[in-house]
Amino acid sequence: MQRHPGTAGWEAEECPLMSPRMGSVILGVDGGASNTVCVCIPAARPFNDPLPVLSRTVAGCSNQNSVGEDRARETLERVMSQALTKARRRPSNVCAVCLAVAGVNHPLDQQRMLDWLRDIFPSHVKLFVENDAVAALASGTMGKLHGCVLIAGTGTIAYGFTSDGREARAAGAGPVLGDWGSGYGISAQAMTAVVRAYDGRGPETVLTNNILDFLGLASPDELIGWTYEDQSWARIAELLPVVVESAESGDEVANKILHNSVGELASSVKAVVQRLELGGEDGKHPFPLVMVGKVLEANKRWDIGKEVIDCVTKSYPGAYPIHPKVEPAVGAALLAWNAIASELDGDIRTVQ
Amino acid sequence: MQRHPGTAGWEAEECPLMSPRMGSVILGVDGGASNTVCVCIPAARPFNDPLPVLSRTVAGCSNQNSVGEDRARETLERVMSQALTKARRRPSNVCAVCLAVAGVNHPLDQQRMLDWLRDIFPSHVKLFVENDAVAALASGTMGKLHGCVLIAGTGTIAYGFTSDGREARAAGAGPVLGDWGSGYGISAQAMTAVVRAYDGRGPETVLTNNILDFLGLASPDELIGWTYEDQSWARIAELLPVVVESAESGDEVANKILHNSVGELASSVKAVVQRLELGGEDGKHPFPLVMVGKVLEANKRWDIGKEVIDCVTKSYPGAYPIHPKVEPAVGAALLAWNAIASELDGDIRTVQ
Structure with a gap:
C-alpha cells in the first residue's frame, strides 16, 4: 500500500502481496454530500444477524464536485485508514473495497477513482466504485441490486436496477x-x-x-x-x-x-x-x-x-x-461481499 | 498612497497631501459579475459633450461574493492604478473615487470597502462606495439619482431612488x-x-x-x-x-x-x-x-x-x-462629480 502525503494512519502498516484468508475484511465507504462513513466487515460468510461491523469511522464531505478532487481523495483515504486501525486490521487483510460516493456521475469519474484506489491497494484487492445511491439501494436490499432507491439528504438522486443488470438514474x-x-x-x-x-x-x-x-x-x-x-x-x-x-x-x-x-x-x-x-x-x-x-x-x-x-x-x-435497517456504508460493503461471493460461486457479476 | 503587495502601477507615484486643482481627476469604477471597468475623467466643469474620458481600463470580476474579498480588492486596486497611469495622472491628482461594485449589499460591506479605500488614498480624496446598480442608474440619468435601473447581465438587480433620496432594491x-x-x-x-x-x-x-x-x-x-x-x-x-x-x-x-x-x-x-x-x-x-x-x-x-x-x-x-449612451463606469464617475459639485454649491448630498 502506498502512502498518501498528509494522511495519517497508514504509516504503521506493511505491504505483503497477498492477504491471508483468516482475518480478511471488506471496507464499505459511503461518501455523501455531508459526510463520509467507512465500515469494516469480515469477509467470512455466512453472516450472522445482526451484521458484525468491526469498526465504523466518519469524516467530512468527499463529493469531488463539492470539495474538489484532492480534498475528496484525502478524506476517503483517511476514513479507510482509520477504520482499519480501529478494527485492528492491516491493509494486507483487506480483500475488497467498495467506494460509493456522490459525484461519481460518469464512467470517467469511476475510472479515475479506480486508478487512484489501484495505486493505494495491493493488486489482489477487489475494487468497486459506484455512485453512493447504489450502496443506499444495497443497504435496503441486503446487497441485491434490484429496485429503486431514492436518496434525499443534502443532495438527492433516484437510482434503479433491474434484476438483469440494467440501470437508470434521475x-x-x-x-x-x-x-x-x-x-x-x-x-x-x-x-x-x-x-x-x-x-x-x-x-x-x-x-x-x-x-x-x-x-x-x-x-x-x-x-x-x-x-x-x-x-x-x-x-x-x-x-x-x-x-x-x-x-x-x-x-x-x-x-x-x-x-x-x-x-x-x-x-x-x-x-x-x-x-x-x-x-x-x-x-x-x-x-x-x-x-x-x-x-x-x-x-x-x-x-x-x-x-x-x-x-x-x-x-x-x-x-x-x-427503510433500511443498516446504513449505506454497510450497503457498500455488502455489495462488495456479494460480488466476491458471486465470483467464488462462478457467477461473476461485474459491478465495476 | 500606500502600496498594495503584488499590485503594479502605484510604484512610480509620490504621495503629496493635497491634490492640485489643475489636472485633477475623478475615478469611476464599475465592478460587475463578469468584469471591472475603471474610467478617469477630469474634475473640471462644465463638461463638454461628448464626455472627455481620459482613460479606460478593464479587469476581471471584483464581486467579493463571487471571487472572495482579497481577489476583489486586488482587481479593483489594479484597474484604478492602470487607469491613472494610462491617463498620465498621479494618485495625487485624484480628487474623488466612486467604486460601484456588485456584491455591496449591506452598510457593513460599504464600510469595509470605504475603510480599505481610505488606507489607499490620501485623506483629501472624496470616497464613495455604492452597489454597481447605482452607477448604472447614473449612467442613464447623467449622474442624477432618480428613477429605477434594471441590470440583467451575468447577475440581475433592480435599484431605484426618489428625488428626495429614498432608495429601494429588489x-x-x-x-x-x-x-x-x-x-x-x-x-x-x-x-x-x-x-x-x-x-x-x-x-x-x-x-x-x-x-x-x-x-x-x-x-x-x-x-x-x-x-x-x-x-x-x-x-x-x-x-x-x-x-x-x-x-x-x-x-x-x-x-x-x-x-x-x-x-x-x-x-x-x-x-x-x-x-x-x-x-x-x-x-x-x-x-x-x-x-x-x-x-x-x-x-x-x-x-x-x-x-x-x-x-x-x-x-x-x-x-x-x-438605454444609456455611456457605460456604468462613467455613471460612477458622474455620481462622484455630482456629489462634489453639490458640495461646492453648498448643497451637500451624502452619497456614502
Missing part, C-alpha cells in the same frame, strides 16, 4: 442543475422566499423570522453575505428543519416549498421506474423502493417520505417502501 | 437566492432542462444538442462535471446566446425559460417602483427606467428588454425607458 445533478427536492434545494428555496418577501416580490412568511433566528442574523440583508461566505452545500441544507417547522406551523410559503419538493422527488423515482419498467407492463409488479436520507424522515406532521411514496404508488402500486 | 441576491432572470439564471435553467430531458423528467428540447455543441461535450452526463469544474457565475452565464437562439428557433422549453425571465425581471422593477411610489399615487407619473446588461439587448426575434418594458408599463405607464 436527478443527482447538484444544486446548479435543479435538484430542488434535496435538503439544499428546500433550504435555498426557503432563503429565496425570505429575500422575495423582503424585496416586495413575494408574500410574507414566518420563514423570515425563523431562518434569521436560526442563523443569528438581524436582517434579510445579512442573508446574502451569510450565503456566499461559504457555499458548502451541507451548510445550506442545515436549514431543512427550520423549513419543516415553519410548514408545520401552517406557513403557506413553507408548505408550498415542501409540496414542490415532494413533486420533484416523486418525479425522479417515476422517471427511473418508467425507464426500467420496474413495475412490469401493467405497472403493478412489485419492486423495492428504498428510502434514504434526512429529507425523507417523518416529522411531527410533515412526512415528506410518506407523501412521496403515496405519489409513486398511485402510478406504481407494486412499489413497496423499505 | 433581487441582486445572487444565484443561490433566486436571481432567475439573470444570464446565470437563464443558463442554469437551460442546463437543468437538458438534465431533466435526459433523465426522463422533462420534455425533449433542442437545448440539449445546442448546449452540448457549444460546450464541446458528447453527452448530458458530461454536463454535471463541466458545471462543477468551475462554478464562476460568468462562465455559466455565457450560455445565454445559446438559449436565446434555441428560443428563436421555436423551442418551447427555451421559450418558457425566457418568458419566465421576463416575468422575474419585470417583477423586480415593479417591486422597487411600488415601494418608492415612483409612479405617484395614480401610478402614471413619469420616471426613468434605465435598462442595462446583455440580457436586455435585442436579438433577432427575442427582445427580453422590450418584453420587460411592456410588462412594466402596463402597471406604470409613466415609466420611460433609457
